[in-house]
Amino acid sequence: MDRGSSKHGPRLDEEMAREVEGTVQGSVAGSRVEEWREPEPSGEDQPDAAQVPAGDRRSGAPQGMTNEEVDQRSELGKYLDLSVLPADRAALLRSARKNQAPDNMLDALDRLPADRTFRTVSEVWAVLGHANETTRW
Numbered sequence: 001m002d003r004g005s006s007k008h009g010p011r012l013d014e015e016m017a018r019e020v021e022g023t024v025q026g027s028v029a030g031s032r033v034e035e036w037r038e039p040e041p042s043g044e045d046q047p048d049a050a051q052v053p054a055g056d057r058r059s060g061a062p063q064g065m066t067n068e069e070v071d072q073r074s075e076l077g078k079y080l081d082l083s084v085l086p087a088d089r090a091a092l093l094r095s096a097r098k099n100q101a102p103d104n105m106l107d108a109l110d111r112l113p114a115d116r117t118f119r120t121v122s123e124v125w126a127v128l129g130h131a132n133e134t135t136r137w
Contacts, residue, residue, distance in 0.1 A: 063134050073130065077121040079105055086119045 008016070042048050065073075079101035084091050089112040096109055108128055118124045122132045 065131055065133050069130060073121065073125045073132075076105065076108075076125060076128075080121055080124070082121075085121070086117050088117050089114045092118065092124065 079096045079099045080092060081095045081099065084095045087095070089109065092112065093106065093109050096106055101109075109124075112118070112124065112127055116127070118127070126132050
């Protein structure tokens with residue numbers, strides 16, 4: 001025996017089921033069941049947006065850094081608690097160990113000067129010999 005919903009009437013249940021039908025029946029690739037959900041085509045004077053053009057791809061990397069450098073600095077920051085900053089080398093190593101940093105990260109932090117206090121992850125990154133973003137004026 002199908003009891004249905006106790007919070008809505010059958011008509012509202014069917015309407016709600018139709019609203020999510022495209023999501024429920026859609027494929028992983030994002031096909032849309034209802035025609036009104038189809039994206040609008042490109043204009044007559046504009047190319048179809050099917051692929052990313054070859055060559056230089058624009059990114060969100062700041063000026064003075066590459067995408068890889070941004071990712072690597074973020075990886076470093078992932079293992080350092082911001083609450084520990086400002087910190088010296090020993091405090092940074094404790095934080096990194098607590099957050100289960102890989103050995104190569106611990107080795108890099110161990111190369112930091114012991115007598116210096118670091119205020120930011122970017123400062124740690126720079127002392128490790130890497131570039132940070134340049135200031136835009």
